[in-house]
Amino acid sequence: MAGLLQISYKIGIGKNREEDNRLKVKQWTKYILGKLIKLISLLVAVSILSFVLVSNSPIDPVQSYIGADMNLVSPEQRGNIAAYWGLHDSVVQQFLNWGKNILSGDLGTSLLYRTPVAEVIQERFLASLALMSLAWVFSGVFGFILGIIAGMRQGTWLDKVIKMYCYVIASTPAFWLGLLLLMVFSVWLGWLPIGLGSPAGILTGEVTFMQRIQHLILPAVTLSVVGVSNIALHTRQKLIDILDKEFIRYARAKGEAGFRLFWRHGFRNTMVPAISIHFASFGELFGGAVLAEQVFSYPGLGQAVVQAGLGGDVPLLLGIVLFTTIFVYIGNLLADLLYRVIDPRIRRGTLS
Known part of the structure; x- marks a missing residue:
């Protein structure tokens, strides 16, 4: 039985x-x-x-394509170029033709670089990825650490200094900070290169790893410093709210304090909002990269989108817009998935 x-x-x-x-x-x-x-x-x-x-847009793509030789090209040739690109069609028909090509995997050909848009995006994104990855990691780590220090030392001079730093940095334009760093460390001190992604006059295959890192330092510092303030301030406020809870008072009554108290009761609760803000900052990170790459003449995706906009390179501009949309969406999706790894309450809940 x-x-x-x-x-x-x-x-x-x-x-x-x-x-x-x-x-x-x-x-x-x-x-x-x-x-x-x-x-x-x-x-x-x-x-x-x-x-x-x-x-x-008021920019004429045909004129941008021809450039300085516009006066040497006859009206018939201009018309042939416009007809080849389908510019004589209606806006709706142009959009349908472009969408059909996108669905077939063809992003078109860049007018400025004379190469397929997919190749331009791939080459430029690899350069931007190195820049944004360094800045993203540094801003996340330092922002979280500063937020924890400020929250644990609420009301002290250290907390006030960190808050003042965050407020000043949050109101500082990225391009202005980049110019300031460029003047100090490149022009005055001469410690770092002035710009570009590699030394001028050297073939790509001959550029060493350390040379690439040297050209990455100032743009990465510019992006990471600007991105620290949001994470630090949100982490500080979240930690202050947690330290005011009943279970924290009970833990303190049992003798827990300092780092041990934070590690056992505050770490996971502060990690979730920090990750949320950090992954949600993908869009801001790319926007800052556009400005930083312009200041330092760094050959990344941000500089390419500015050149495409000013030069009337419609295929490249639209291709970059779609690519960055997917990039930002993936960042938010990764944050949503990481919630379920860090917080068991979300993992046990219903997915939505």
Whole structure:
């Protein structure tokens, strides 16, 4: 009899596990489909808005393509170029043609670089990725540390200094800070190169790793310093709220204090909002990279989008817009997934 009960118990446990696994698969399927639908809707909306704005731009793409030789090109040749690009079609037809090419995997050809847009984005993004990755890691680590120090030392001179630093940096334009760093460390002291992504006059294959790092330092510092303030201030406020909770008072009554108190009761609770803000800052990070790359003449994606906008390179501009949209969306998606790893309460909840 006991054996039969044991077998029935095991069968019941197996069925419950099976149902739990099915429920989890169903939840994850719903979650992934929901995210894909949101991404597709976002890309369609961004594509329409971007195409309308570009179509109403005062810049003539034919003139930008020809450049200084505009007077040497006959009106017939200009018309042939415009017809080749489909500029004589209506805006709606141009958008449909462009969308059809996008769905087939063809982003078009850049007018400025005379190469496929996908190749330009790939080459420039690798340079920007190194810059943004360094800045993103540094700003996250230092911002979190400063926020923890300020929160644990609330009301002290150290807390006031950190808050003042954050307020000043938050109101400082990235391009102004970049120019200041350029003047001090490159022009006056001569410690670091003035700009570019590698030394001038050297072939790409001959550039050493240390030379690339030297050219990365000032742009990365500019981006990371600007990004520290938001993370530090939000982490500080979250930690102050946590330290005011009843369970913290109970822990202090038991003799816990300092780093041990923070590590056992405050670390995870402050990590979730810090990660949320940090991953949500992908858009701000790219916006700052545009300014930093212009100041330091760094050959990244930010500089390419400025050149495409000023030069009327519509295929490249629209390609970069779509790419950055996906980039920012992936950042937010990673933050959403990491919540479930860090906070068990979210992991046990229903995916949405």
